[in-house]
Amino acid sequence: MVKxxxxxxxxxxxxxxxxxxxxxxxxxxxxxAEFKKKVEFGKADGYFWNMYFNLLRSNRLMFxxxxxxxxxxxxxxMLNGIYQxxxxxxxxxxxxxxxxxxxxxxxxxxxAYSCNDYKLLEKIMPFEAGPASSGYSAPYYNMVYAMxxxxxxxxxxAQAELSTFMEKKRTQFDLKLAKFFYDLYQKDVDGVxxxxxxxxxxxxxxxxxxxxxxxxxxDIQTLGKMVAIFIHGLYHIAMKFLEDxxxxxxxxxxxxKSFIKExxxxxxxxxxxxxxNLINFDPIAKxxxxxxxxxxxxxxxxxxxxxxxVNDGKRFEKMLFDNLQKSKALPFELKxxxxxxxxxxxxxxxKYDGLSLExxxxxYPLEELDAMNKDLQVNIYQPDTVAIGNDGGDLVxxxxxxxxxxxxxxxxAGDYDLESxxxxxxxxxxxxxxxxxxxxxxGEDVRGVDYGDLYLIxxxxxxVKGLVTIKRAFNLExxxxxxxxxxxxxPTKLLSNxxxxxxxxxxxxxxxxxxxxxx
Numbered sequence: 001m002v003k004x005x006x007x008x009x010x011x012x013x014x015x016x017x018x019x020x021x022x023x024x025x026x027x028x029x030x031x032x033a034e035f036k037k038k039v040e041f042g043k044a045d046g047y048f049w050n051m052y053f054n055l056l057r058s059n060r061l062m063f064x065x066x067x068x069x070x071x072x073x074x075x076x077x078m079l080n081g082i083y084q085x086x087x088x089x090x091x092x093x094x095x096x097x098x099x100x101x102x103x104x105x106x107x108x109x110x111x112a113y114s115c116n117d118y119k120l121l122e123k124i125m126p127f128e129a130g131p132a133s134s135g136y137s138a139p140y141y142n143m144v145y146a147m148x149x150x151x152x153x154x155x156x157x158a159q160a161e162l163s164t165f166m167e168k169k170r171t172q173f174d175l176k177l178a179k180f181f182y183d184l185y186q187k188d189v190d191g192v193x194x195x196x197x198x199x200x201x202x203x204x205x206x207x208x209x210x211x212x213x214x215x216x217x218x219d220i221q222t223l224g225k226m227v228a229i230f231i232h233g234l235y236h237i238a239m240k241f242l243e244d245x246x247x248x249x250x251x252x253x254x255x256x257k258s259f260i261k262e263x264x265x266x267x268x269x270x271x272x273x274x275x276x277n278l279i280n281f282d283p284i285a286k287x288x289x290x291x292x293x294x295x296x297x298x299x300x301x302x303x304x305x306x307x308x309x310v311n312d313g314k315r316f317e318k319m320l321f322d323n324l325q326k327s328k329a330l331p332f333e334l335k336x337x338x339x340x341x342x343x344x345x346x347x348x349x350x351k352y353d354g355l356s357l358e359x360x361x362x363x364y365p366l367e368e369l370d371a372m373n374k375d376l377q378v379n380i381y382q383p384d385t386v387a388i389g390n391d392g393g394d395l396v397x398x399x400x401x402x403x404x405x406x407x408x409x410x411x412x413a414g415d416y417d418l419e420s421x422x423x424x425x426x427x428x429x430x431x432x433x434x435x436x437x438x439x440x441x442x443g444e445d446v447r448g449v450d451y452g453d454l455y456l457i458x459x460x461x462x463x464v465k466g467l468v469t470i471k472r473a474f475n476l477e478x479x480x481x482x483x484x485x486x487x488x489x490x491p492t493k494l495l496s497n498x499x500x501x502x503x504x505x506x507x508x509x510x511x512x513x514x515x516x517x518x519x
Contacts, residue, residue, distance in 0.1 A: 004257050005070035008226050012067045014480075015219045016060065017465035024064070024279070027054050032285045052092045055288075058220050059213070061085040065278045066227055075266040076273075082229060083115040083275035087292035090124055094300050095317035102302055102309050103135035107212050107230070109144055113240065114233035116272045119294045121148055126299045131158065133309060139165045143181040147241045159185055173199065173206040184238055189250045192238055200231045200254040219472065228258040235264065236272070287329040296323045338370055339386045340401040344428045357504065360392030361436045381416045385409070391438055395422055410438065435503075452518040454495040454503055459487055460512055470494070473510045491517065 017023065031054055055061070065081015068074075090108050097104055105124040112120045127149050131142040139161040146155035162182045166175055176198045183191030204210070204225045214224035231254065242248045253261050267273070281288040290296055298319035302309035341349070354365030364372045369386070373379060376396060378387045385398040391410070398409040398416065408425035409418050423438065425431045454474065460466025467483050470476070474495055476483065486492040498518065507513050 004226075004260065007257075008070055008223075009067060011223050011226060012063060014464075015223050015468065016058070016063060016067075017462065024055075024060050027057075028281065028288070029284055049092070049095075052088060055088050056085070056092055058215075058217070059085060059224065061088070061278055062229070063223060068278075069263070073262075075260070075263040077278065078227075078260070078263055079115050079267075079273070079275045080278040082111065083117050084278045084292065086111045086115065086117065087120060087297070090120065091291060091297060091320065094124070094311065095313050095320065097311050097313050100311040100313075101135035101138075102129065102132040102311070103137045103141040104311050105300065106137045106141045106144070107209055109141070110230055110233035110237070111213070112233075113236040114229050115275045116236065116267070117275055120297070123294070123297045123299050129300070129302060129309075130154075139178060140181060143185060144237065147185065147237065155185055171206070173202045176202060180234065184241060187242065187245065187247055189247050193250075193252045196231065196235060196238070196252070197254040197256070199234065200228055200256040200259050203228050203231055203258065217472065219468075226258055227260060228256065231256075231259055232263065235259075236267070239272070287324055287327075290327060290329045291320065291324060296320065296327070298323065339373070340403065341386065342399050342401075342405045342428070343403050344406050345388055345399060348428070348432065352508070355508075357436060359436065359438075361389060361438070362392060363389035363397075376413070378416065382418065385416075385418070395438070399428070452498065453493050454498050455491045455517045455519055456487060456494050456515060457491045457517050458515045459490065460515060466512065469510050470512070470515075473506050474498075 062081045062085035065077045065079075065084075068081070069076070069078035086108055090105065093108070094105070109121060109125050112118070112124070125141070125145055125148065131145050131154050132138040135141070139158060142154065142161060143158040145151070146158050159182060162178045166178050166182075170178075176195055180192065180195030180199060183195055209230055210221055210224065213229065214221045235251075235253065238251050239248065242251065253259060253264055277289060277292075298316050301312045301315050303312045348363070349366055352363070354368070355361075355363045364387070369388075373387050376387050378385060378396075378398070382398060385400050387396050387398055388408070389397045390413070391397075394413050395410045396413050396416070398411055398418070399405060399407065406427045406429065408428055408431065409421045410423040410425065411417065411421045431437075456470070460470065462469070464480070464484060467487060468480055471478070471480060471483055476494055478486075483494075486494075494516075503516055503518055504513070507516055
């Protein structure tokens with residue numbers, strides 16, 4: 001463990017920073033202050049989830065728990081970090097993923113096993129919902145369902161599904177995972193041990209699981225791959241399924257640097273103990289901790305969509321808020337949204353809540369959205385749309401009130417006709433990446449925005465950690481060492497061919513305004 005601990009700590013400090021836990025507290029305190037302000041204005045709903053988003057950013061709770069376990073030698077910190085992270089993640093994911101397949105929680109189920117969170121299983125894989133009828137991971141999900149609830153009939157069906165699954169062309173990892181569950185149900189201990197070892201060896205190459213747990217950031221993925229949380233979950237599933245069998249003692253831990261044996265020795269010695277919160281948020285906001293208590297978390301529910309059952313995220317969200325309000329811990333009531341905002345714009349408004357750019361473009365804050373739409377009479381002339389901003393001149397930005405839409409219509413303020421707009425922006429996020437440029441039919445920017453070179457003119461207060469953040473945010477093609485060397489002689493050029501609007505958006509996003517210039 002000493003070698004693994006040292007390697008992890010070095011990587012953790014490089015990516016997350018030595019004061020990562022302090023920054024987590026600082027972020028949450030800032031979010032709570034903003035949230036309380038919004039409560040006063042009756043505009044708090046979105047900010048509740050903004051706090052969740054920041055809690056989950058970069059898996060800080062999980063990584064902090066693992067790091068503390070390595071520093072102290074007490075692997076209870078690892079158990080609690082995984083537990084608290086997974087519960088927050090399950091709540092955020094289940095309220096956001098309306099329409100997702102019934103198997104949407106498969107990875108969270110395995111992670112729940114990794115931290116002995118058996119109570120969560122009844123919420124995110126409820127017995128009453130039965131096995132899944134569709135979804136790529138359905139054979140895996142259904143076998144875990146059968147083993148969790150000791151349902152032999154469903155176990156035999158899942159075994160047949162796994163056999164069919166393995167007959168098709170799959171990745172090596174996916175085939176080995178299917179074989180592991182098949183062998184476990186057969187109580188083939190040699191197959192289980194072989195499967196755990198092979199899966200541990202292949203875990204780093206499994207994109208769909210790693211991206212689900214750690215996101216797309218390569219540095220965060222690298223840190224995540226140093227501790228095979230998913231494999232620990234599989235090991236716990238095997239131990240739980242065979243707990244009353246004489247075969248239990250024959251299950252072996254895989255030999256791999258990412259599989260933390262000391263963590264499992266702790267679990268075995270303590271009889272796989274119940275986890276607890278790593279960080280207590282009660283001093284600043286009782287409802288944050290309260291929201292992940294078992295009695296507060298609703299069971300996931302599903303609605304029929306054609307021949308499939310899909311996740312009913314809106315119902316999950318409402319039930320959670322109802323539970324919190326009954327506890328009198330939540331200081332506002334959940335109201336019906338006046339506008340059905342597109343998902344891409346909801347994400348944007350949660351991060352920025354209004355934005356004014358040098359090119360004249362303005363995006364309305366949440367508290368002004370209704371007033372601006374009434375002033376512009378959008379509800380009269382285009383009631384199925386919502387105005388999200390304007391160009392500072394004669395153009396208004398409209399989006400249809402549809403969850404999945406990404407299209408933005410730039411229309412004249414005196415004519416809201418969507419059939420003949422000034423311009424159609426196909427993808428809001430790609431438009432944002434370009435700094436919200438508005439082009440004429442010849443492709444030239446009519447806002448007068450010029451491209452230039454990005455210069456770093458001030459050193460970030462976070463030092464090297466801040467430079468790493470800048471490197472990732474601007475996607476700089478240089479090593480951290482090279483960037484550190486360049487930062488010793490300011491101002492220094494970082495990037496060519498970028499607009500000031502795009503640079504400003506990125507700088508605001510990472511909390512570093514005033515550190516850059518476009519020349």
